Amino acid sequence: MNEHQHKSALSESQSNNSSGNVSAESAQRIRDSRRNKSSEKSLLKDLLEGNKTALGRSITLVESNQLKHKEMAEAIVEGALPHAKKSIRVGITGVPGVGKSTFIESFGSYLIEQGKKVAVLAVDPSSSVSHGSILGDKTRMEKLVTQKNAFIRPSPSGDSLGGVARKTRESILLCEAAGFDVILIETVGVGQSETTVHSMTDFFLLLKLAGAGDELQGIKRGIVEMADAIVINKADGDNQKAAREARLEFKRALQLYPPKPSEWKPQVQLISALYEKGISEVWEMITEFKSSTYKNGHFEHNRQEQNKFWLFQSINDHLKSQFYNDPKVKIELEKQLRLIEENKTTAFTAARALLKLS
Amino acid sequence: MNEHQHKSALSESQSNNSSGNVSAESAQRIRDSRRNKSSEKSLLKDLLEGNKTALGRSITLVESNQLKHKEMAEAIVEGALPHAKKSIRVGITGVPGVGKSTFIESFGSYLIEQGKKVAVLAVDPSSSVSHGSILGDKTRMEKLVTQKNAFIRPSPSGDSLGGVARKTRESILLCEAAGFDVILIETVGVGQSETTVHSMTDFFLLLKLAGAGDELQGIKRGIVEMADAIVINKADGDNQKAAREARLEFKRALQLYPPKPSEWKPQVQLISALYEKGISEVWEMITEFKSSTYKNGHFEHNRQEQNKFWLFQSINDHLKSQFYNDPKVKIELEKQLRLIEENKTTAFTAARALLKLS
Known part of the structure; x- marks a missing residue:
C-alpha cells in the first residue's frame, strides 16, 4: 500500500506524460x-x-x-x-535491582571520556502497559543525560515484542548513522526480550549481583548460555568476598557450555558501578572481543546472520498477524479451540478447517 | 483442495439434481x-x-x-x-549408546507381562537421510517385536520436523484407538526433536549413562528442565558407584529448576536395562505421575494445551510453507538475501519487498 x-510520486517526477487525467485526490x-x-x-x-x-x-x-x-x-x-556501520552494539540484561541504570551511567560516562559517542536504547515489551518502565525515568542517569555525546531513548511501546524489536533495530541504524559508535541496548528480561536483544547485538552482557547462597538459582535458562560476559555488580564493601565466590561459581558454570561460534570465551568480571570500579576493564574486554571477532570474521558474519534472521522474523510475524486478525478466522478459531477442549477434533483437522478460510 | x-462426492449423494451435466472426470x-x-x-x-x-x-x-x-x-x-483416550504417552530420549533400545525392550516386555498393550513410535527428523536410523532395525528389540500386544513402528520420514511431528501425533491417536494403552515415543535428539516429543507426551524420560567425570556435561540445555525423570542406565557391575554418584549430582541439578506446572517433582532412578533391574520401579513412578496429575487436573489440561499448541503450530507451518514455496518469492528472496549480505538493504525493507509479492 x-x-x-x-511509486506514484516517483514516476510522476520522472514521467513525460501530461497530467491532464490526474485526479484531484x-x-x-x-x-x-x-x-x-x-x-x-x-x-x-x-x-x-x-x-x-x-x-x-x-x-x-x-x-x-x-x-x-x-x-x-x-x-x-x-x-x-549506507552510513550506519562502525559501531559496537552491546546488549545489557539483568534482573531489576541489579543496578543496570547505575552501570550504564558509569560505563557510558567512561566511554564519553574516552571520546566515544554513546547511544542508550531499551527493549521493554511491557512498556506499553507500564509506560516505559526502563529508561523512562532519565533522571536515573543524571550525569549521562547531560552529555553532548550521549543519546538516551526509552523503549518504544508496542503491542508485541516483534513490534518493539523492529522499532529498536531501525533505531540502532539511525543512531549509527548519526555517528554513535557504542550502542547500549538495555532489557529488563520480560518474556523473550533477552533473546530478542541478543539477536540484535554484537556483545551480550549479563549483569548479576553478588549475593549469599546459590548464585545459579533464579537465572532464566538460556541466558547464561547467550552471555559473552557475566559482570557481577556491587562488588564493594562487605560484598567483596561473596562477589569473588560468585565469580568462581559462574566460571565453573560457563565451562559446561559448548564453545561459541565466535570462539570467544565468556568472561566473568567484578565491578562496582557505584564506586566506578572495574568499568574500564569491561570496555577493554569488549574491545578485545571486537578485535578478535573482526579478525576471525565472526563479527561481520554474525551481523549478516542477524539481518537474515530478522528478515524471516518480520515475514513470519506479518503472515501470522494477517491470518489471525482476519475476522472470519477469529470466529472460527474460537469454535475450533472449543472443539479441541471437548476432544471432538484433532489439532490437524482444526488447522485444516481454519486454513480453508484464508 | x-x-x-x-465435498463434491458428499453433495452428489445428497442431491436431487439430475446428473446429466456431470462430466466423465x-x-x-x-x-x-x-x-x-x-x-x-x-x-x-x-x-x-x-x-x-x-x-x-x-x-x-x-x-x-x-x-x-x-x-x-x-x-x-x-x-x-472418539476411541483414542486412555493411554499414557511416554517420551524417551538420550544420546546414542545410552541403551534406549535395550531399555524399551526391557520396559516394553515388562509392561506386556503386566497385561498392557504397548506401542513404540519414534521421532527422528534425520530419518529421511539415514533411512530410519532409530527403530529401523527392529531386530534390536527381538523379544518385544514377537509379542502379540506390542506394536513397533520406525520414525516416519519427512522433509521437516514439523512433518514428522504431524505424522507421529496422528499415529499416536491411531495406536490409542487400536487399544494400545502405553505409547512409548523414542527420539534420538536431533535438532529440536526432544522439544517436539516433549510437546506430544504426558511423561518425559531422559535416559543417561553413569560415567566417570562431569555428569552434567554434554546434556543439551533445556532437556534436563523438560524431564519428568532421569533414568540412569547401565547401573550394574563396576558402574554402580559411578551411577550412585551421578544420581546425586542430577538430584542436585534438578533442585535448581523452578517447580513444574504439573507439581511433579522430577525423579532420578537407577536401572540396568540389560539385567532388567529397576524396570518395575520406572513403571511405578509413571503410574504415580499419572494418578497425581489426574487428580490435580494437570493431565487433561496438559493434553488440551498440547492440542492447542499443535493447532497453532500446524497453521503457522502451513502459512510459512505456502509463502516460501511461491516461485516468485523464492527468486526475490535470493535477491534480497544478497542485498542484505552486501549491506544494501535492511531486514525490514527486504521483508516488505517480499510481502508485496503475495
Whole structure:
C-alpha cells in the first residue's frame, strides 16, 4: 500500500506524460508526498551530521504506527543505511535491582571520556502497559543525560515484542548513522526480550549481583548460555568476598557450555558501578572481543546472520498477524479451540478447517 | 483442495439434481471417492478391533504425501478420535549408546507381562537421510517385536520436523484407538526433536549413562528442565558407584529448576536395562505421575494445551510453507538475501519487498 503511494510520486517526477487525467485526490497525494520528501531530506541531512534532535525525530517516525510516518521512516532508514556501520552494539540484561541504570551511567560516562559517542536504547515489551518502565525515568542517569555525546531513548511501546524489536533495530541504524559508535541496548528480561536483544547485538552482557547462597538459582535458562560476559555488580564493601565466590561459581558454570561460534570465551568480571570500579576493564574486554571477532570474521558474519534472521522474523510475524486478525478466522478459531477442549477434533483437522478460510 | 473433492462426492449423494451435466472426470472422481469411503470404513473397523495390520496400514496412509491417501487418513483419524483416550504417552530420549533400545525392550516386555498393550513410535527428523536410523532395525528389540500386544513402528520420514511431528501425533491417536494403552515415543535428539516429543507426551524420560567425570556435561540445555525423570542406565557391575554418584549430582541439578506446572517433582532412578533391574520401579513412578496429575487436573489440561499448541503450530507451518514455496518469492528472496549480505538493504525493507509479492 505505502509502496504504491511512494511509486506514484516517483514516476510522476520522472514521467513525460501530461497530467491532464490526474485526479484531484492523486494530485493531493503527490503534493503530500513531495512535501514529505523534502522534509525527509533535511531530516536525514541533519541526522547524518549528528544532530540529536533530528535523530530523536527520526526515531519518533520509526516508532509511529501512522502510515504516513512509516513511509517517511522507511525513506530515512534507507538513506541512513549506507552510513550506519562502525559501531559496537552491546546488549545489557539483568534482573531489576541489579543496578543496570547505575552501570550504564558509569560505563557510558567512561566511554564519553574516552571520546566515544554513546547511544542508550531499551527493549521493554511491557512498556506499553507500564509506560516505559526502563529508561523512562532519565533522571536515573543524571550525569549521562547531560552529555553532548550521549543519546538516551526509552523503549518504544508496542503491542508485541516483534513490534518493539523492529522499532529498536531501525533505531540502532539511525543512531549509527548519526555517528554513535557504542550502542547500549538495555532489557529488563520480560518474556523473550533477552533473546530478542541478543539477536540484535554484537556483545551480550549479563549483569548479576553478588549475593549469599546459590548464585545459579533464579537465572532464566538460556541466558547464561547467550552471555559473552557475566559482570557481577556491587562488588564493594562487605560484598567483596561473596562477589569473588560468585565469580568462581559462574566460571565453573560457563565451562559446561559448548564453545561459541565466535570462539570467544565468556568472561566473568567484578565491578562496582557505584564506586566506578572495574568499568574500564569491561570496555577493554569488549574491545578485545571486537578485535578478535573482526579478525576471525565472526563479527561481520554474525551481523549478516542477524539481518537474515530478522528478515524471516518480520515475514513470519506479518503472515501470522494477517491470518489471525482476519475476522472470519477469529470466529472460527474460537469454535475450533472449543472443539479441541471437548476432544471432538484433532489439532490437524482444526488447522485444516481454519486454513480453508484464508 | 482435498476438501473440495470430498465435498463434491458428499453433495452428489445428497442431491436431487439430475446428473446429466456431470462430466466423465467428475464421475470418476465420485467413484474413486466412494471406493475410498468403503475401504476407509472397513480399515477403521479393523483398527478399532485392535488389528495390527489395519493399524500399520492406517499409519502408512497418515505418513503418505499423496493427496488421495491424505483424505483417507483424515477420515480414519477422525473416526478413530472418539476411541483414542486412555493411554499414557511416554517420551524417551538420550544420546546414542545410552541403551534406549535395550531399555524399551526391557520396559516394553515388562509392561506386556503386566497385561498392557504397548506401542513404540519414534521421532527422528534425520530419518529421511539415514533411512530410519532409530527403530529401523527392529531386530534390536527381538523379544518385544514377537509379542502379540506390542506394536513397533520406525520414525516416519519427512522433509521437516514439523512433518514428522504431524505424522507421529496422528499415529499416536491411531495406536490409542487400536487399544494400545502405553505409547512409548523414542527420539534420538536431533535438532529440536526432544522439544517436539516433549510437546506430544504426558511423561518425559531422559535416559543417561553413569560415567566417570562431569555428569552434567554434554546434556543439551533445556532437556534436563523438560524431564519428568532421569533414568540412569547401565547401573550394574563396576558402574554402580559411578551411577550412585551421578544420581546425586542430577538430584542436585534438578533442585535448581523452578517447580513444574504439573507439581511433579522430577525423579532420578537407577536401572540396568540389560539385567532388567529397576524396570518395575520406572513403571511405578509413571503410574504415580499419572494418578497425581489426574487428580490435580494437570493431565487433561496438559493434553488440551498440547492440542492447542499443535493447532497453532500446524497453521503457522502451513502459512510459512505456502509463502516460501511461491516461485516468485523464492527468486526475490535470493535477491534480497544478497542485498542484505552486501549491506544494501535492511531486514525490514527486504521483508516488505517480499510481502508485496503475495
